[in-house]
Amino acid sequence: MANENSTNETHHLRNITVIWLILSVIVDLLFWFLVGPHVPPGTMTSSAKGNQFDFTFLCLMALPVLIGVWVYMGYAIRIWSAKRPGAEEPMTGPNARTNKTAQVSWIVITSVAVLFLAGFGTVELVISQGSGGGEGPNPIWTPPGATKAEAAALTPKASWSANSNQVLTVQVIAQQWKFTYRYPQFGGFETTQLVLPANTNIAFNVTSLDVIHSFWAYQLDVKADANPQQNDVAFTQTKQLGSFTVRCSELCGIWHGTMFNSGKVVSEAAFMSWAQSTEQANAQNTADLPPFAWTYVPDANGAAGGYYTDGNVTPYSTVEIYGSKQSAP
Amino acid sequence: MTISAEPTTEVVTSAVVPPSSPVKTPWSQRSGWLSQHLGTAIVGAVLGYVFGHWLGNYVASGYTYIANSGQNSIADALALIFMTFGWLLGIGALNYPLAKIVGRSAPEEVIAKGWTKYVRYSTDHKVVGMQYIVGVLLFLFTGGLLAMAIRTELLNPTTHVFSADTYIKIVSEHGTIMMMMATSIIVGPLGNYLVPLMIGARRMAFPRIEAFSFWVFIAGYMVIFSALPYGGFPTGWTGYAPLQTQAGPGMVSYLLGFAVIGLGMMAAGFNIAVTIINYRAPGMTWSRVPIFVWSLLATAALLTLATPVLFAGGLFGLLDKTAQTAFYVTEHGGSSFLWENLFWFFGHPEVYIMALPGFGIVGELIPVFCRKPLFAYKVAAAGMIGVALLSFFVWQHHLFQSGINPDMRPLFMLTTELISIPTGFIFLVGMGTLYRAKIRFEVPMLFCMAVFFNFLIGGITGVFLSDVPVNVTVHGGFFVLSHFHYTIMGGLLFAFMGGLYYWLPKMTGRMMNKKLGLVHFWTMLVFFNLTFFPMFIIGLLGQPRRVFTYAKNLQGLNDFSSVSAFLLGASFLVFLVNFMWSMYINPVMAPANPWDSLGLEWQTATPVPSYNFERIPVIMTDPYHYGEVGAPALADFGDGPPAPLGSSSTTGSDPA
Numbered sequence: 001m002a003n004e005n006s007t008n009e010t011h012h013l014r015n016i017t018v019i020w021l022i023l024s025v026i027v028d029l030l031f032w033f034l035v036g037p038h039v040p041p042g043t044m045t046s047s048a049k050g051n052q053f054d055f056t057f058l059c060l061m062a063l064p065v066l067i068g069v070w071v072y073m074g075y076a077i078r079i080w081s082a083k084r085p086g087a088e089e090p091m092t093g094p095n096a097r098t099n100k101t102a103q104v105s106w107i108v109i110t111s112v113a114v115l116f117l118a119g120f121g122t123v124e125l126v127i128s129q130g131s132g133g134g135e136g137p138n139p140i141w142t143p144p145g146a147t148k149a150e151a152a153a154l155t156p157k158a159s160w161s162a163n164s165n166q167v168l169t170v171q172v173i174a175q176q177w178k179f180t181y182r183y184p185q186f187g188g189f190e191t192t193q194l195v196l197p198a199n200t201n202i203a204f205n206v207t208s209l210d211v212i213h214s215f216w217a218y219q220l221d222v223k224a225d226a227n228p229q230q231n232d233v234a235f236t237q238t239k240q241l242g243s244f245t246v247r248c249s250e251l252c253g254i255w256h257g258t259m260f261n262s263g264k265v266v267s268e269a270a271f272m273s274w275a276q277s278t279e280q281a282n283a284q285n286t287a288d289l290p291p292f293a294w295t296y297v298p299d300a301n302g303a304a305g306g307y308y309t310d311g312n313v314t315p316y317s318t319v320e321i322y323g324s325k326q327s328a329p
Numbered sequence: 330m331t332i333s334a335e336p337t338t339e340v341v342t343s344a345v346v347p348p349s350s351p352v353k354t355p356w357s358q359r360s361g362w363l364s365q366h367l368g369t370a371i372v373g374a375v376l377g378y379v380f381g382h383w384l385g386n387y388v389a390s391g392y393t394y395i396a397n398s399g400q401n402s403i404a405d406a407l408a409l410i411f412m413t414f415g416w417l418l419g420i421g422a423l424n425y426p427l428a429k430i431v432g433r434s435a436p437e438e439v440i441a442k443g444w445t446k447y448v449r450y451s452t453d454h455k456v457v458g459m460q461y462i463v464g465v466l467l468f469l470f471t472g473g474l475l476a477m478a479i480r481t482e483l484l485n486p487t488t489h490v491f492s493a494d495t496y497i498k499i500v501s502e503h504g505t506i507m508m509m510m511a512t513s514i515i516v517g518p519l520g521n522y523l524v525p526l527m528i529g530a531r532r533m534a535f536p537r538i539e540a541f542s543f544w545v546f547i548a549g550y551m552v553i554f555s556a557l558p559y560g561g562f563p564t565g566w567t568g569y570a571p572l573q574t575q576a577g578p579g580m581v582s583y584l585l586g587f588a589v590i591g592l593g594m595m596a597a598g599f600n601i602a603v604t605i606i607n608y609r610a611p612g613m614t615w616s617r618v619p620i621f622v623w624s625l626l627a628t629a630a631l632l633t634l635a636t637p638v639l640f641a642g643g644l645f646g647l648l649d650k651t652a653q654t655a656f657y658v659t660e661h662g663g664s665s666f667l668w669e670n671l672f673w674f675f676g677h678p679e680v681y682i683m684a685l686p687g688f689g690i691v692g693e694l695i696p697v698f699c700r701k702p703l704f705a706y707k708v709a710a711a712g713m714i715g716v717a718l719l720s721f722f723v724w725q726h727h728l729f730q731s732g733i734n735p736d737m738r739p740l741f742m743l744t745t746e747l748i749s750i751p752t753g754f755i756f757l758v759g760m761g762t763l764y765r766a767k768i769r770f771e772v773p774m775l776f777c778m779a780v781f782f783n784f785l786i787g788g789i790t791g792v793f794l795s796d797v798p799v800n801v802t803v804h805g806g807f808f809v810l811s812h813f814h815y816t817i818m819g820g821l822l823f824a825f826m827g828g829l830y831y832w833l834p835k836m837t838g839r840m841m842n843k844k845l846g847l848v849h850f851w852t853m854l855v856f857f858n859l860t861f862f863p864m865f866i867i868g869l870l871g872q873p874r875r876v877f878t879y880a881k882n883l884q885g886l887n888d889f890s891s892v893s894a895f896l897l898g899a900s901f902l903v904f905l906v907n908f909m910w911s912m913y914i915n916p917v918m919a920p921a922n923p924w925d926s927l928g929l930e931w932q933t934a935t936p937v938p939s940y941n942f943e944r945i946p947v948i949m950t951d952p953y954h955y956g957e958v959g960a961p962a963l964a965d966f967g968d969g970p971p972a973p974l975g976s977s978s979t980t981g982s983d984p985a
Contacts, residue, residue, distance in 0.1 A: 012765065040869045041802060054798045062789045069756060069785050073778065076763040081770065082700075090701045090956045091765035097702045097953075099761065106757045107708075107750070114746045121746075121796040122739040131798035135735040206732075211572040212665060214730065214805055218871040223801045225731040227666070228571060229659045232732030245880075249805035249873040251565045253572055254494045257876035297660070 012079070020071045024064035031059055041221050044244065044265065046237035047132030048221035054124050054131075061117070134206060134215075134224025134232035137294070143167060143201040143235050150203055150233070153184035154292065160185035160275075162268035168197060171292070172206040174213035174226035177255040179246055186275045188292035189282040194246060194263030197271035198238050206232040207295050214250035217263065219243075225250055231294035238265045367448035370419035370544070374551065377415020382408035389651075403651045405581045409555060413548045413589055421450040422541050438537070450544065452536035455937055457543050458522025459836065462829075464547055465517055468510030469822075470901070471554070475503035477898050480891040486879045496877040498561025498579070505553055505566040505583060509590050511817050512679065513546060513597070514825050515686035516632070520601055520625050522836055526930035526937065527619045529610025529946045529964065534603040542597035545589060553586035565875055567676075570657030570668040574649055584646040591640035594682075598632025601625055610964070612948035615710075619928060619952055620703060623710045624689025627717040628682050635678035635721070642671035666733060673724040681720040683817050685713055687784075687824030688755045691777045694831055695762045697926045698774035702953040704761025705754070712754030719748040729800045738797050745795035752788060756781065767956075771924065772846035776827030779854050783819025787812055790865065808868030811861045819857060826853070826904070834919030837912055838935045845907035852900035859893035927952045927963055944968065 036056045043049040081087065090096070125131050130141040139146075149167035152158045160166050171182040173190070182190045194217075196202055206215045208226035215234075216223045219242070224234040241264075248259035266274070279286075290296060385404025417423050421438075428435035438452045446456050447463075478499050482490050491499065521539060525532055533539045556562055562579035564572045568587075573580055605626045609618065618626075645656040646668065655661035657668045688709075696703045703709065725733065725741040759781055768774065790812040793799050803809055826849075830841050863886045870886075872879045879887065911917065922931045929952060933942055946964035954960035 041871065047798075047801065051798045051802050054796060055793070055802065058793050058796060058799060062792065065789060066785060069760070069781065072760055073763070073781060076760075076766070076768065077770075077778075080699075080763065080766050080768050082767045083770070087767055088765070090699065090767040092701075092956050092958075096704065096765075096956070098705055098707075102761060103705050103708055103757065106753070110750050110753045114750055115743075117792065117796065118739075118743040118746045121742050121798060125738065125742075125797045128798060130735065131801050133730045133735075133797065133801045134732045136732040140735050211575060212569050212731075216805065216871075216873065221801055223730045223804060227732055230732055245871065247871065247873050251497070251563070251567075251569070251572070251875045253563050253575070254497055256497065256873075257493060257878045 012075075016072055016075050019075070020064070020068050023067050023071065027063050027067060028060050031063060032056070035059075041219050044219045044238070044240045044242060045132070045221060046239060047128060048219065048236075049239065050124060050128040051131055051221050054121070057120070058117070061113070129235045132220065132222040132234055132236045134234045137231045137233065139233045139235070141235075143203075143237065146201065146203050146235060149185075150205075153205075154294075158185045162197065162272045167201045167203050169203045169205060170194070170196070171294075172204055172215045172224075172226065173209060173296070174206065174215060174248065174252075174259075175209040176211065176253050177248070177259040179213075179215065179248075179259070179261060182289075182292060183275060183279075184292045186279045187283075187286055188289065189279050189286045190289055191278055191282065192261065193278075194261070195271060195274050196238050196263065196265045197268040198241055198265050200268065201235060201237045204234045204236075205294060206234065209296060211252050212250050213248045213252045213259070216247045216249040218245045218247060220265075223249060229295045229297070241265050241267065365419065365421035365424075365450065366445065367420070369421075370416050373415035373417075373419025374412045374548075375415070377411035377413070377418075378408045380415075381411030384411070402578055402581055405559060405578045406585060406647055406651050409552050409582065409585050413545070413552065416548045416551070417541070417544060420544050422537075422544050425537055438540075450540050452532075452540050453939055454521050454525050454533045454536065454539060455836070455939075457539050458518050458520075460543050461513065461517035461521060461546075464543065464550070465510055465514045467547075468506055468550060469514070470905075471550075472503050472507040472510060473898060473901060475499050475506070477895065479503060480894040482877055483879070483887050484891050486881055486884055486887075489877065491877070493877050494563075495561075497563045497565075497875065498557070500875050501562050501565050501583070502553070502556060505556075505586065506550075507817075508566050508679070509549060509553060509586070511683040511821055512590070512594055512632075514821065515690065515828065516597055516601065516625060516628055516682075517543065517546065519621075519690070519825075519828050519832060520597075520628075520686065523832065523930055524601060524604055524622060524625060525608065525941055526933065527622050527928065528605060528608060528613055529929055529942060529948060530604065530608035531941050531945070532608075533600055534608055535600045538596045538600045542593040542600065545593040545596065549586055549590035549593060552582055552589050554582075556580075556582035556586070567672060568646070568668070569672075570646065570649070570663075570665045571659070573646055573668065574658055581647065581650060584643045584650065586643075588640050588643040588647070591636045591643065594632045594636040595640070598629040598636065600629075602629035602633060605629070610946050610948050612964070614948075616707070617948055617951040618710075620692035620706065620709050621686075621689040624685045624692070624713050627713040628685045628689075631678045631682045631685075631717050631720065635675045635682070638671055639675035639679075642668065642675065645671075666731070669728055669731060669733070670724070673727045674721075676727065677724040678717075678720045680813075680816070681716050683821045684752075684784075685716060687780060687821040688713065690824040690828040690831075691755065691780050692758055693928070694773050694777050694827060695759055696953050696955050697831075697924050697928075698769045698771060698777075699762050699766030700769075700955045701762055701764075701766045702955055702957070703758065704764070705758050706951070706953065708754050709758040712751040712758075715751030715754075716748060719744060719751065723748060726795055726800075729797050730804050742795055742797050746792060749788060749792060756785070771830075772841070772843060772850055773827040773831035773924070775847075775850045775854075776823050776830065779823045779850070780820055780827070782854075783815050783823060783857070786862075787815030787819055790815065803868060805873055806868035807864045807872045807874060810874050811864035811868060814861045814864075819861070823853070823857075826850075831924065832930075833912075834923050835930060835935060835937070838919055839912055839916040840919040840923060841911045842907050842917075845903060845910065849900055849903040849907055852896065852903060856893045856897035856900055860890050860897050863887075863890045863893075927954060929964060932964065932966070942966070 039052045039055050041048050126141050129143050146167045149169055153169040160168055169184050173180045180190050180192055181194050182188055204222055206224040206226045208228045213226040215226055220236055222234050222236050224232045243262055243264040245262050246260060248256055382404045385407035386401055389403040425435040441449050447460055482496050556579040559579040559582055560577050562576050562583045568583055605622055648654040649656050655663040657663045657665055659665060692709055722744045725737055726745045729738060794803055794809055830846055834840050867883055867886050870883055872883055921935055944967040946966050948964050950961045950963060952963055
């Protein structure tokens with residue numbers, strides 16, 4: 001009886017393992033070669049490329065788990081159904097209630113897998129300088145030269161030149177319901193076009209004038225919440241030329257769905273000439289803007305809807321309200 | 330070990346007071362219309378609303394929300410608060426505490442006869458369970474209709490059915506109502522009905538608090554529904570400030586709605602936890618407690634400990650909107666991050682409030698249909714407690730891209746991935762129980778298998794989301810939307826349906842129709858997956874959540890998802906038809922134990938007498954001795970020799 005049981009056991013477990021192994025290898029290979037290279041959001045930047053690799057890697061680990069459970073379930077449905085002609089009586093005895101080997105190996109395997117994934121994720125996060133995610137006002141994983149460039153961006157002498165390996169500081173200002181961009185290294189001009197040089201480390205400084213938004217440059221794989229009165233910094237390195245989409249990915253009110261625009265990555269020389277010509281063309285407009293800063297006081301009576309129900313503007317703001325100096329169009 | 334003598338001797342007073350008691354019945358306890366019931370509750374709610382609105386306008390007449398509009402947040406808030414009080418007063422929930430406060434002896438609640446007990450303040454846990462079924466279905470179908478509206482709008486990226494304004498309010502209302510429903514969908518109906526029956530108790534520890542939790546749950550429905558006539562709220566169910574501060578009066582309904590629902594959640598959790606700990610029958614040691622009861626104990630702990638944070642957070646927001654405090658207003662010294670932290674500090678345990686009861690149902694049902702003992706019982710119980718504990722340490726994974734302190738990210742990535750270890754135990758338990766079983770694929774079993782299928786996808790995609798680098802790609806998009814629908818709908822709702830098909834014969838004495846049940850199951854499973862699986866791809870291709878317009882190239886996938894969603898909606902109509910047909914139109918009497926379960930709840934009479942057990946059973950062993958020859962009987966009912974196992978288990982132990 002005992003012998004028969006153990007043969008049965010080996011027989012079932014062997015069947016399941018063989019099916020699982022074959023299917024897992026096939027599916028993983030298919031995924032790696034057919035799907036892997038096309039996993040969104042592509043390879044336009046270092047963060048996109050890194051996160052694409054991470055996603056693919058997780059898929060390669062997850063697919064065998066999915067297949068394992070599905071094969072097991074399918075096997076159970078097929079073989080251990082009461083309707084099957086000649087269905088065996090269910091297993092009984094202490095082994096039906098507990099099985100030390102099965103339990104311990106399950107716990108050990110899942111724990112090792114999970115700890116490995118946490119370690120893997122942490123390493124990938126650190127070596128990719130935050131993976132394109134918003135690190136708040138005091139980023140801790142930064143590309144070389146970023147801290148210096150960020151500090152310099154607040155001074156009037158900030159500058160950037162092509163092929164200098166400098167970090168380009170871009171400010172993303174979100175408000176209901178649009179994004180605008182300021183370039184502190186080019187006099188702090190503001191524009192609705194996001195143009196970036198290729199092969200350059202970019203520091204996105206994301207802030208909001210009203211509610212919480214989220215700056216999601218899809219193909220660049222950069223995502224950082226835009227919080228009022230907070231600077232949220234995210235880094236990436238541009239790799240390829242092309243255009244990309246920017247969307248708001250944090251619900252910000254009625255027209256959240258329409259809060260998108262597009263940008264492009266161009267060669268360093270093309271970027272330089274665009275930035276210089278825009279700086280000149282926008283000079284008058286820039287003079288009307290508040291001096292470049294990491295955050296701006298929200299318009300207490302405008303876009304944010306007013307925090308005082310009587311309609312009065314915040315009376316004690318010492319900082320001028322963003323855009324208040326600009327004359328009406 | 331944990332034998333408690335007290336409940337064995339105690340009998341609910343109300344249960345033994347005959348209707349013709351010589352004690353003078355107060356008017357509120359009389360049968361008939363001249364007493365307290367749903368009608369007086371509605372009257373109380375209306376009067377409370379009118380009074381509160383008047384009071385608000387009186388004390389804060391200058392505070393119009395929009396100049397000259399007559400809309401006043403203080404009036405709106407007070408109206409809803411007094412409406413809730415009026416509702417509770419009208420139904421009789423406050424009779425006892427008010428009488429005690431003024432030092433009078435409070436009347437005992439009489440359990441009414443006939444169907445009218447279902448529209449009264451009933452302290453019978455079985456009545457409350459049935460009331461909750463109607464209550465959660467009300468939430469579910471309201472939220473479901475809103476979901477249909479969302480999918481209708483997303484049929485086309487450029488042609489719009491709703492305005493952007495209406496759309497965002499539909500999305501917000503859908504999310505909030507569904508989340509509120511999900512907190513109670515298993516704990517409320519099945520938890521309240523079954524816990525005393527499964528642990529061998531005659532009642533809940535706090536029957537009045539139990540009844541209160543139900544009636545305040547319905548008050549919560551009225552409050553959150555009032556957001557629509559108030560003009561809706563634009564924040565989604567997450568209610569982030571400062572959008573919350575900026576929003577119109579519908580936001581008051583959201584903030585107060587969560588506070589009111591929170592009251593019910595705390596009450597329900599407290600009652601269930603105390604009942605399970607103290608009211609177990611003699612011999613019901615911790616290693617004999619049914620696994621469903623374990624899951625409810627873990628859930629109850631979360632309800633009791635996590636909900637106060639939501640309650641306080643909601644009231645802070647309400648004060649910001651009415652009394653002009655600045656908890657969440659950055660300019661005045663508050664912080665929008667405070668809301669994010671408070672909300673998710675509650676919000677992540679909340680996710681497990683929605684998952685654990687589903688695991689419990691699956692663990693309870695699978696042995697019955699496998700005819701095998703539950704595999705690794707102790708691991709299952711430990712897993713549930715482990716999930717409950719860990720769930721308090723993961724909330725910042727919702728804020729990975731928020732700009733909150735980045736050095737915490739590796740830690741929260743680690744804790745989040747660690748929680749998949751105890752969550753994975755339920756798969757070990759399920760797969761171990763299936764091993765060399767003799768599986769009967771009845772409708773409840775099919776739902777349990779579907780939970781494994783769906784929750785596996787939901788759980789694995791959760792690991793993707795917890796990986797900070799991958800989170801950059803998938804946060805805030807349709808990927809995460811699909812992930813939590815797979816866990817909450819694919820896990821919890823499927824488990825609830827399985828539980829309903831399984832226990833309704835006990836609760837009502839009527840069988841659900843099997844053919845319709847099969848149609849319901851297969852349509853729900855297939856169209857659920859066809860609706861939500863494409864959303865993973867939609868999310869990866871860059872569609873953010875809560876948008877009414879999207880990239881043109883995503884229309885094909887969105888349309889596929891929408892059409893599937895309509896058919897998924899239709900599968901719920903199949904359920905409704907089955908429910909009405911089997912329960913009311915053409916009821917078929919259920920056998921005493923239609924699934925040959927060994928559970929204690931099946932060993933009392935159907936319909937369950939109001940005192941549940943004639944004598945409190947003495948529990949001899951655990952309820953999972955399926956397929957074991959010569960196994961000991963589950964319990965000694967004190968009425969002769971215990972019934973042999975495996976025979977039709979109700980005979981000989983039936984107290985009726």
